[in-house]
Amino acid sequence: MTTNGSPVLQAKGLVKRYGRVVAIDGSDLELYPGEILAVIGDNGAGKSSLIKALSGALIPDEGQIFLDGNQVHFRTPMDARAAGIETVYQTLAVAPGLDIADNLFLGREERKPGALGSVFRMLDRSRMRAEAKQHMADLGVGTLQNIGQAVESLSGGQRQAVAVARSAAFGSKVVILDEPTAALGVKEGNRVLQLIRDVRDRGLPVILISHNMPHVFEVADRIHIQRLGRRATVITPKSHSMSEAVAIMTGAAPPPDQQVGAAVSPGE
Numbered sequence: 001m002t003t004n005g006s007p008v009l010q011a012k013g014l015v016k017r018y019g020r021v022v023a024i025d026g027s028d029l030e031l032y033p034g035e036i037l038a039v040i041g042d043n044g045a046g047k048s049s050l051i052k053a054l055s056g057a058l059i060p061d062e063g064q065i066f067l068d069g070n071q072v073h074f075r076t077p078m079d080a081r082a083a084g085i086e087t088v089y090q091t092l093a094v095a096p097g098l099d100i101a102d103n104l105f106l107g108r109e110e111r112k113p114g115a116l117g118s119v120f121r122m123l124d125r126s127r128m129r130a131e132a133k134q135h136m137a138d139l140g141v142g143t144l145q146n147i148g149q150a151v152e153s154l155s156g157g158q159r160q161a162v163a164v165a166r167s168a169a170f171g172s173k174v175v176i177l178d179e180p181t182a183a184l185g186v187k188e189g190n191r192v193l194q195l196i197r198d199v200r201d202r203g204l205p206v207i208l209i210s211h212n213m214p215h216v217f218e219v220a221d222r223i224h225i226q227r228l229g230r231r232a233t234v235i236t237p238k239s240h241s242m243s244e245a246v247a248i249m250t251g252a253a254p255p256p257d258q259q260v261g262a263a264v265s266p267g268e
């Protein structure tokens with residue numbers, strides 16, 4: 001990959017406390033253009049909290065977030081979405097009673113052309129269905145019977161696919177995926193990995209949180225290791241093996257920047 005300048009998304013010194021629990025303890029993060037940044041770490045390391053801060057789902061107690069170099073203050077996930085950051089949360093944010101097409105277009109429904117749409121606010125259902133079908137086909141979710149099927153009747157993996165399709169279709173600056181393959185079978189998991197690569201190759205940088213080391217090492221350009229609420233270091237699939245990454249993650253080995261030089265930056 002090429003070295004390209006300044007981060008699209010950057011966090012500096014984020015802190016989030018829940019009473020006496022410190023979920024994020026001075027965490028930094030940089031996401032560069034055109035990369036897949038994996039975030040790994042043990043349970044409770046603060047990965048989900050970190051990306052919730054980046055996506056407006058929680059407001060950090062301290063620290064700063066920059067999008068394209070400008071400081072942002074997201075108060076809600078809607079703020080982050082409006083700024084182009086599309087997130088799939090670990091606890092899936094789908095509306096179970098709505099169908100697949102409605103879920104894909106939730107919050108950004110398309111209106112009918114002309115006065116029907118602008119004056120009467122009528123939804124363009126047939127267009128949304130056709131587009132939803134295309135997005136799901138792009139994702140290779142061929143097992144869906146009917147795009148009008150309520151999401152509550154889908155399997156866990158199919159729901160996850162709907163959420164990933166939504167983020168890939170609508171993210172305009174950054175796509176963030178928290179454990180997108182956790183509920184998926186081997187075939188579906190591989191399709192989501194391919195979709196993540198496609199999103200990156202279309203020019204959108206992706207943050208991928210995963211416990212699945214083979215997946216991480218397969219797709220990540222860089223790997224941010226989160227430990228005890230902060231970034232321990234950043235490595236790449238070339239600089240470290242999976243077992244070395246796990247050793248840093250669990251504290252069995254010191255992070256490499258305590259041994260030699262600084263964390264890996266893009267292009268290295």
Ligand SMILES: Nc1ncnc2c1ncn2[C@@H]1O[C@H](COP(=O)(O)OP(=O)(O)OP(=O)(O)O)[C@@H](O)[C@H]1O
Pocket residue numbers: 018021022023024041042043044045046047048049050090
């Ligand atoms: N809403 C909350 N209230 C209280 N404590 C919280 C809350 N959310 C997170 N925490 C705590 O903050 C810490 C970090 O949690 P977080 O969900 O960010 O971890 P994680 O790295 O995503 O873990 P996992 O791999 O299990 O998903 C944990 O100790 C957790 O118990």
Ligand SMILES: [Mg+2]
Pocket residue numbers: 047048049090178
């Ligand atoms: Mg989590």
